Amino acid sequence: MRTLILFTCFIHVIAQNSPDERSKNEIANIESHHHHHRKPHHQKTHRKKQPVCVNGKAVDGICQCELDFIGDHCEKKKHCESFRRFRNGSCPDCLKGFTGDFCEKIICDHGERKNHDTECLCHEPFSGIHCDQLETKKIYSYYNRKVFLLGPLGAISLIPMCLLYMGCEYFAKKRQVKRVGLMMEGQNINVKNQTLERLLKNL
Numbered sequence: 001m002r003t004l005i006l007f008t009c010f011i012h013v014i015a016q017n018s019p020d021e022r023s024k025n026e027i028a029n030i031e032s033h034h035h036h037h038r039k040p041h042h043q044k045t046h047r048k049k050q051p052v053c054v055n056g057k058a059v060d061g062i063c064q065c066e067l068d069f070i071g072d073h074c075e076k077k078k079h080c081e082s083f084r085r086f087r088n089g090s091c092p093d094c095l096k097g098f099t100g101d102f103c104e105k106i107i108c109d110h111g112e113r114k115n116h117d118t119e120c121l122c123h124e125p126f127s128g129i130h131c132d133q134l135e136t137k138k139i140y141s142y143y144n145r146k147v148f149l150l151g152p153l154g155a156i157s158l159i160p161m162c163l164l165y166m167g168c169e170y171f172a173k174k175r176q177v178k179r180v181g182l183m184m185e186g187q188n189i190n191v192k193n194q195t196l197e198r199l200l201k202n203l
């Protein structure tokens with residue numbers, strides 16, 4: 001148990017120190033600064049801070065993005081279908097699964113956009129970059145969890161059903177014995193009900 005906790009902490013530390021995570025944090029920081037600057041009294045007293053440009057460099061407080069990157073922090077990649085670009089940097093057609101003026105927005109079939117519209121957060125049990133895939137493993141685990149949740153309830157609802165079924169079966173057998181008995185009586189054959197029951201059970 002302790003090993004598991006240690007391992008989880010370890011993973012957590014690694015995740016926080018990964019460069020990807022760091023740049024996201026920086027973007028978040030910068031964005032909160034931007035919000036401050038929008039307030040008039042801050043604009044006068046503070047000097048403009050250079051923004052963080054993930055795929056580009058800051059010039060006069062604005063990010064100048066590398067080729068095919070866009071966004072206030074050049075954090076969004078364009079996903080154009082061809083090499084063709086308009087003068088404003090947009091492209092005539094986007095790759096499948098992307099949309100937006102600069103093909104910078106990802107399309108999530110069964111999920112929501114996150115992380116500046118560049119990634120999908122999939123609804124279960126969908127997976128894949130565009131949440132358009134169904135993995136057998138994921139489906140199994142999804143339904144297993146559902147069954148696990150329904151388990152106790154399902155069992156309770158099964159009890160009256162079983163009783164009903166067993167009752168029906170029992171009375172049906174009784175009726176069958178009676179019916180066959182009457183039929184045999186009509187033909188002048190005398191058989192004990194118990195014997196008949198035993199005979200019918202073996203059918």
Ligand SMILES: *[C@@H]1O[C@H](CO)[C@@H](O)[C@H](O)[C@H]1NC(C)=O
Binds near residue numbers: 089090102
């Ligand atoms: C860029 O230019 C093209 C062609 O002139 C135009 O259709 C498109 O709407 C423009 N996109 C943006 C984001 O301004």
